[in-house]
Amino acid sequence: MKDERKPSAFINDIPLKYKFLFIYLLCVLVPILSINALFYVQISRNVEVRESENLQISVERVAYDLMQIVNECVAISNTVAADRAYMEMLDYDYPDNEAYYDAYNDFLKDKLRQYSNLHSYIYWVGVYTSNPTIQNGSTYFVLSDKDKQSEWYRKISGSADKVLLTSYQGTNPLNPPQQEVFVSLIRKLDNFTGQPYTKYLRIDLRLNSMQELFQKERDYLSFKLLDEKNRIVLTTDPSYPLDSDVLLNEDKSLNQTPGQIVRTLGTASYTEGWRLIGTPESKAINNEMSRVLRLSLILALLTIIIPTLLMIVIIRSYNLRVRLLYKHMKLVKYEQFESINMYEGKDEIGGLIRSFNLMTGKIRNLINDVYKLEIQKKDLDLERVRAELKYLESQVDPHFLFNTLNAILVICKKYRYDEVTDVIRNLALVMRRLLSWKDDLITVEEEISFIQMYLQIEKFRFQNRFNYELDIDPAVLQFRIPKMCIQALVENSCKHGLQSVKWAREIHVSASREGTELLIVVTDNGIGIGKEKLEWIRSHLEAEQDSGNNIGLRNVYKRLKLYYNGRAAFSIESTEYERTVITIRIPEDLSLIRAVEESNV
Numbered sequence: 001m002k003d004e005r006k007p008s009a010f011i012n013d014i015p016l017k018y019k020f021l022f023i024y025l026l027c028v029l030v031p032i033l034s035i036n037a038l039f040y041v042q043i044s045r046n047v048e049v050r051e052s053e054n055l056q057i058s059v060e061r062v063a064y065d066l067m068q069i070v071n072e073c074v075a076i077s078n079t080v081a082a083d084r085a086y087m088e089m090l091d092y093d094y095p096d097n098e099a100y101y102d103a104y105n106d107f108l109k110d111k112l113r114q115y116s117n118l119h120s121y122i123y124w125v126g127v128y129t130s131n132p133t134i135q136n137g138s139t140y141f142v143l144s145d146k147d148k149q150s151e152w153y154r155k156i157s158g159s160a161d162k163v164l165l166t167s168y169q170g171t172n173p174l175n176p177p178q179q180e181v182f183v184s185l186i187r188k189l190d191n192f193t194g195q196p197y198t199k200y201l202r203i204d205l206r207l208n209s210m211q212e213l214f215q216k217e218r219d220y221l222s223f224k225l226l227d228e229k230n231r232i233v234l235t236t237d238p239s240y241p242l243d244s245d246v247l248l249n250e251d252k253s254l255n256q257t258p259g260q261i262v263r264t265l266g267t268a269s270y271t272e273g274w275r276l277i278g279t280p281e282s283k284a285i286n287n288e289m290s291r292v293l294r295l296s297l298i299l300a301l302l303t304i305i306i307p308t309l310l311m312i313v314i315i316r317s318y319n320l321r322v323r324l325l326y327k328h329m330k331l332v333k334y335e336q337f338e339s340i341n342m343y344e345g346k347d348e349i350g351g352l353i354r355s356f357n358l359m360t361g362k363i364r365n366l367i368n369d370v371y372k373l374e375i376q377k378k379d380l381d382l383e384r385v386r387a388e389l390k391y392l393e394s395q396v397d398p399h400f401l402f403n404t405l406n407a408i409l410v411i412c413k414k415y416r417y418d419e420v421t422d423v424i425r426n427l428a429l430v431m432r433r434l435l436s437w438k439d440d441l442i443t444v445e446e447e448i449s450f451i452q453m454y455l456q457i458e459k460f461r462f463q464n465r466f467n468y469e470l471d472i473d474p475a476v477l478q479f480r481i482p483k484m485c486i487q488a489l490v491e492n493s494c495k496h497g498l499q500s501v502k503w504a505r506e507i508h509v510s511a512s513r514e515g516t517e518l519l520i521v522v523t524d525n526g527i528g529i530g531k532e533k534l535e536w537i538r539s540h541l542e543a544e545q546d547s548g549n550n551i552g553l554r555n556v557y558k559r560l561k562l563y564y565n566g567r568a569a570f571s572i573e574s575t576e577y578e579r580t581v582i583t584i585r586i587p588e589d590l591s592l593i594r595a596v597e598e599s600n601v
Contacts, residue, residue, distance in 0.1 A: 020315055028307045036303065040296040047292050051285055056261055058217045059278040063263040065213045066225070069121050070185065070271060073203045074163055076115050076125075077187035080201055081162075084192060086111060090140075091197050094133040101135070112139045121209040124202075126173055127189070128153075131197040141173065143198070156186040156200060163187050163270040167227040183207060183233055185270070210234055221261075221278040228273025321349045325356060332360070441563075444511055444518075445477040451487050451509060458494050466498070466505040473512040481518075481586070482559045486511075488552040489522040489582050497526025497580050513588070520584040529574035537572065553582075560584065 011019075080086065089107060094100040112125040126139040128147060134140050147153055151168035164186045172180050182204050189199035214223040214236045225234040265274040324340050331338055339357040448470060455468045490509060498505040508523040529537065541557045553572070560568040569585040 020311060024307070024311050028311075029304065032303045032307070033300065036296060036300040039299070040293065043292050043296065044289060047288055048285075051280075051288060052259075055221060055278065055280050058221055059223075059261045059263050059276060062213050062217060062223060062278070063265060063276045066210065066276065067266045067271070069205065069210065070165055070265065072119065073122070073185040073205070074187075074268075074270070076119075076122075077163060077185060077201050077203065080112070081187060081189050081191045087189060087192055087195065087199070090127065090129055090134070090189070090199055091131060091195055092133075093131070097135060100133060104135075104140075108140065109138070115203075121206050122203060123206040124173060124204040126202050127199055128202060129197050129199045131199075143200075146171075152182075152184060152186055152202070153200070156188065161269050162190070165265075165270045165274060167231065167233045181207075181233070183210070207234060211236070217278075218281075220281055222281060224277045224279070226275045226277060317345070318349065321345070321353060325349070325353055328356065328360075441480040442483045443477060444472070444479050444481060447481060447483065447486050448472055448477075448509070448511070450484070451490050454487060454490065455507070462498075462505055466507075468507045469509070471508065471510040471512075475513055476511050476518055479518055479588075481520075482556075482563055485556045485559060485584070486520060486522065488556050492552045493522060493524035493526060493580065493582075497524045497528070499526075501526055514585075516588045518584075518586040518588055520586075522582045523579060525579050528576040528578055528580050529572075530576050534572065534574055541570070560586075 086107075089103055092103070094103065112127065115125050116122045124139075126141060128141050128143050130143050132142060134142050136142055141147070143153075148157075150170050152166055152170065155166050155168075156164050165183075166186060167181065167183045169179060169181050184205065185203040187201040187203075189195075189201055210225070211234060214234070217223070218236055222236040223234075224232055224236075227233050259280045261278040261280075263276045263278075265271040265276060321342070324342065328338060328340055339360050340353050342353075345353075452470065459466055459468070486509065490507065493507050498507065503525075506525045508521075510519075510521045510523075512519050537553065541554055557570050560570055564586060567587050569583070571583045572580070573583070574580040
């Protein structure tokens, strides 16, 4: 019989994993790549538009700042031109040089100099006049034939405007032999009628001040300032003004570089023809486009990887459950009724697994096994708690020892054992202090009190062969330090430095302010430390492993380093058979020290 199959039956013959693959390629991967390509194109266009707007704003800002400088210079020239008294002094015929210099020192000298002092962008301000009685120098010059041949003079004398912004190559008034390029504002000083002499105010602008405006935008734009003759006056390149021959060459690249932004310097007649050209830096735009490209690639990778991982998880879920079901069904043939220990899921395959688990009847055994394991775990926890209690019961109770010392103290008082009474009282106070200290940081006052009780015990031990001195500045009593950091040093001196000496034992403890530091010094006149052993001690203070020697010193050093982040200084100096000095320096500005000071303010 002929097997008649519907066209859709072809789909049923395709393995499920290939069906998933076709769905992934046609319905996931291709659409994602297409969407991300369109996204990149649109974002790139938006970035170009935004960058173009930002660049135009930057050019407008620089052009505005340049016009502010020019307009302020125009305002200065108007002020000078409107000063009638000043004009009269410039037009006065001085009988001799002495009369001129008297007027110069009294009035003319500081008239123009104040403007260059007040405005950093003004390099020089001066007046050129045809009055022959004026003496050349500083800010006043008589028009010479050479001046009349200069470019700026020809421009202003041949112009109908009173104010002119111009660039030219000329002589530096402050350094006559030197030829330089200038950007100057020239003003005719002819506001009043009847003036016998021709006068011009010249304000030279400082080019590096104008160039600083370009430098603010150097990451995004390179600028060129062109004069009315289309000559390059100033560029972003700091070395450009140094070459006057190149500066006043005509700009041939105008409108040849794509993306150039051209702005005129205002609408005033004196800035007519002046233009500011901003050329975008391709590096900045390329970096922005690269950033957009990286973002698009990251987004594309994420949108590809996540669906891919999801497809992998779905296929693995399908294969794993079907294979496990097949494996356990084969075990049933051998009378091994093991359940499938996994989350079945709520799909059709999950329903098959649940039905299989019900048939095996092994779920109850699994629950019993879990219950037994929980009981065993609780028994183990109970045994561990019992062991901890036994360990705690075996510890010595320090309160019992403290009470015993108090009982001995009562007996010593009763039978008038005065010296022993003092020792036991101090020992009891030491025990009480150790039991009551909870904080790691204590005040210097508390530490010194504790040391004093300890030294009294040592005094009882050595009698007249031991003396101690405490020199404590009251200003540092409320500073906070790690507890027992000084006591450990004192104990180290008594144990290692003073115990075996034959002469009178002395120990000195001081705490004071030295500049912005808390200075703590412990000195003893014991046997001292040899050079080799001293070097060994210093090197082992930094060692990570504990050698078992000098534990007290190493403990103090490590705690100081920990509490103060390495800013506290710890030093040991010793002369064998003479003395040993241990010094601690802690910066006063650390919050651990200043906490008490601030609370007392």
